[in-house]
Amino acid sequence: MAVWDVSVTVEDLGPDAPPLTLSVTSDLHIGGVILKLVEKTQLKHDWSDHALWWEQKQQWLLRTAWTLEKCGIHADARLLFMRQHKPLKLGLPNGTTLRLHACFSSPVFRTVRGICSILNIRHPEELSLLRPMEEKKKKKDKDLVEEVYDLTDVPLTSGSRPCLYNGMPAHFADSPKTEAVYKMLSVSQPPPAPEAVVKLYRPASVVDKAHINSRWLDSSRSLMQQGVQENDRLWLRFKYSAYYDIEPKYDVVRLTQLYEQARWAILLEDIDCTEEEMMLFGALQYHINKVSQSEPQTMSSMAAMDDLDSALQSLEVKMEGDGSSATEMLDNMCAPELNDYLKIFRPKRMTLKGYKQYWFKFQDTSISYFKSKEESIGEPIQQINLKGCEVAPDVNVAGQKFLIRLLIPAPEGMNEVYLRCENEQQYAQWMAGCRLASKGKSLADSRFQSEIQSIRSFLAMQKTNSGSHGNAPATDDSINTHSLVSPRYHKKYKVKQLTPRILEAYQNVAQLSLMEALQRFLQIWQSLPDFGVSFFVVRFKGSRKDEVLGIAPNRLIRIDLGVGDVVKTWRYNNMRQWNVNWDIRQVAIEFDGNVNIAFSCVTADCKIVHEFIGGYIFLSTRSRDKSDTLNEELFYKLTGGHEAL
């Protein structure tokens, strides 16, 4: 058989080294070529990760048993011998950048799986990679070096679930550096500066949102094949909005990153919500930030905490560690009450009279008031039970106005009562009491103190924001509330107006634990009407204008591009089949009852649309098959298109 030469560039010899020339025959298999090559380089090296890349054809030669002839390689082929795993800069949902080794030779689907197993994110099928937005780096902020977390030292793990060590996967516990990475992954980031949010790109229309979807990588081809180079930047995002089996115990990183993605979707107005919802999102962000900063240790140990028992035990220890002896505690718990002079005003009844001072007593869930302290033994002038009432703050720290507005239900309707406090301290206590009582909790509730604390920190926030930087020691607490809401509300409300609104919403979430708060945030996000819809601009067959196709976890939505109205929805469970004509790049779908639709894609490649639909069908098969292993083959079958078949 004829011997001919093939030239191979070896990456490890340096960029300027000339290609090596090997004499080969057509029946030599790829493995043999590699063997010859390695001998020729005379480098002692671990070559196990290396493979041949065929430049002209843009493909990997991974089947080492195939002969050159079978691969179709001739003397003109330019081959490249290089590592399959290369460093990649990964933009995470939380906005940070992480450098790690990713596989450049396997399909993106499997590469994402590898990345997720390093990051300890379960259900990697829900995520994928996309190309970042072109950043307009015209301004001279080059000196601003972006912080990059590095995980390239972490050895590549096999697919199995990593064992936990110290509350984190073992490979993170190696060094302080990797521990810091894990903390970044598993603890939500502090709220961004409002100015930074304003600068970021926000999709202004459904078409903008559609364009974002054109940047997803093809899951069935490798990074290399899609032109991604070593050290390039890609984003890792949750792509499919069907989050399966979220389990706080195992999903700390997954939940945190999902929360971050949701939070940014809200802040950047990627998904629309009402003002009330925005305030609640703001309150939850505030709460999550506060809780995760105040108790990062307990959080990581929470993850390790296996059963309720140990949780209870630690709680008990905490209770005992409070210093006061148990009996004292008991005494305290029996009859906690507040007593003080406050001013009361009833806007309805005595409109002409102003605030009147009485001696107030807060006991259990009721407030009673007396003429004076001395008369407080007798019958109160009135007793008000606060259970089920609405509590609203009316505070102006600069103006020393501390008002508690109560709306108390009665058979005849709601009674309005205002309580005026003298100072911050008094206000925080009584307000905390009112809040608890409105939910049927007495002052004995363990949350009383933390409630007081959170009210005070909100007051502190107002103080710093109103300019008087006097005595606000807690700098962590003084968040600019603008950073909790989308830029639309920066214009609409001043910080002074916004803070009380968020505080109001905060009442309902202040008791949540970190994990509960994260989950609540995600739940509210997921119940937004537009949640989970990925938009594409398409041209339906027989139609002359562009329209929008929305792909949701359970249905396709045809949307009028101009008005934004839903024209029609088709559910997947009525879908018989769908086909892609790769020549004319048209997607055709058949539904029950002989409903046929076909469209071509305008803003994205039809492969992406195809993959979205197939991906959701794939995800919906998960619930039936509870096994932990992913049916990768099925995924490619459903999403791969003609190349995979």
Add this chain to the structure above:
Amino acid sequence: MDDIDAMFSDLLGEMDLLTQSLGVETVPPASPSSSSKEVNFSIGFTDQNESLNDLEDNDLDALMADLVADLNATEEKMAAEREGRKEPSPPPSGLPPPPQGLSTYPAPPLASPAASESGGSSKVSTPASSIASLSPPPPPQHSKPSMEEIEAQMKADKIKLALEKLKEAKVKKLVVKVLMNDGSAKTLMVDERQTVRDVLDNMFEKTHCDCNVDWSLCETNPELQLERAFEDHENLVEPLSAWTRDSENKVLFQENADKYEVFKNPQNFYLWKKDKTTLKDIKDRDKELLVQENFCGTSIIVPDLEGALYLKEDGKKSWKQRLFQLRASGIYYVPKGKTKSSRDLVCFVQFDNVNVYYGKDFKSKYKAPTDFCFVLKHPQIQKESQYIKYLCCDDARAMTLWVTGIRIAKYGVALHENYKTALKKATVTSAWTNRSTPSTSNPSTPSPTIRAKASNQANGHAAKPQPGPDSPVPPPPPPPTEILPPPPPDPVLPPPPPPLAAKTYNSQPQQLFACSIPLPPPIDDTSEAPPDFLPPPPPVAGFGALPPPPPPMTSLPPPPPHFGGFDQSLPPPPPDPDFLPPPPPPQMFTGPGAPPPPAPPPPPPPAGVPRAGGRPMPSVRKIPPAPPKRTLPPQNAAGGGGDFMSELMKAMNKKRDQ
């Protein structure tokens, strides 16, 4: 019998004088102690004597037992407290002594399973303190841990105990009259902790209706012409407490097709925009999928309702049309001249503090455009007020859509849980009816049942819920099942709290299960039967499929084969009884939150237990009324009318002796 009635009239009459209430009368005297301000009263009666007469024998008995139990509990509690205060440390004597003078009768022997069960239930209730303060180390080993540890432990336990008692002390009870469809009424005692589900189960037992999922308790407000079905997870006492004293509100027991329609025909709510034929032809599989999608995911999806509704303007008689939208966070409307985009919506109401009610006959009352109206208001508002929001729909379908949608938004996953529980209940019950009708001659005599409850309560007089997971007792005791203990000879005198019982109970849970599970069939017969234990009736066809005592580990009944992986969430009533999940096992293992399925049979009473009064053994327990913890009587009422109570006891004794 007359004695007791007379006693009761006296008691109530006196109370009435004291309270001078208008039509709402105090039944158990208010306790003068911690919760002196709480007054227990009855609901649904216009007149004192009516309420009395209404109480059937059995109810009366139950009430008596309750009161007595309360008294005992309080006394015992006080004793325990005294004891605890005095000597907090010595572990062997840490056990509160048996309440003085109360322990005349020994606890039932532990030999028979039934007895041990009763020992168990009486124990649970017997001073939980005895468990708490003593364990983990059993008395003989007390020398091992250091004194300080023990002391610390005891302190911690006492705190728990005290908190528990504080809770207990406030338990409130109402006597509620529930109106039936046929105009008759049933009277029951409802404890603050009982959910509507519990009360419904109680009603099922009293009425022997078919127990289908549509049965519900509704409140009506004639003044506002409103009606609302309580949700099964709500506590009944709370909304009833919001009624005014002169209220004409009523509680109805009726079938309400809208209650769970969204789970039966989810397409009508989630695909409401589609045309009617498509909706009618929808496959069962697709229905399942809809429920799955909207209720079983990480978050509940609210139907995307949107449409024009009429809104009654504040204080005016006019109704104005607006475009409303339902979202998970509330109802919004589109302001004039704005788009429907989320950011422009104005919040009309959020659901935290309001309930949704159907309005009746608003066309004439408020000049509404149609009679399909609903109302949102704070549950405590009982009279006309500007804080009530009145809305009016074009047709009945829209009204059902909106009201259901609001319920989904407000209650979320609880609604689905309720449905599943109700379904389970319905399925189990229908199985029981199916198989027990041939064999039970007299399942409908309510009297033994109630008697059973009464005695149970008397027995478990110290109404403490289980120490729960925070108890130091290593294996959390299984929820006491509703197996009826043989009633104590005299409910007045509870068995002493035997430390032995505590131990046995805790160490033998498996055994208890093993004993009680395989027995379900025979029970029905024992109701009126002599103790000489009939052989089990020939089981109905499918019943043979019941597994023997389930392995302790499996917590679910074997799913009917055809439901695949989803069996838990959607077991529709199986077409034939063959596929019924075996009733007892779920009860055993699903814990107190689970619906109470039929109780396992109490074996015949041990011969040694004397029974006064000649009544047949109360053993039919087709449907236990409530999860065990809830049947435990609260204690607050006791102590208060010390005199009344002793009188009552005397009367009770007299009666028993007859």
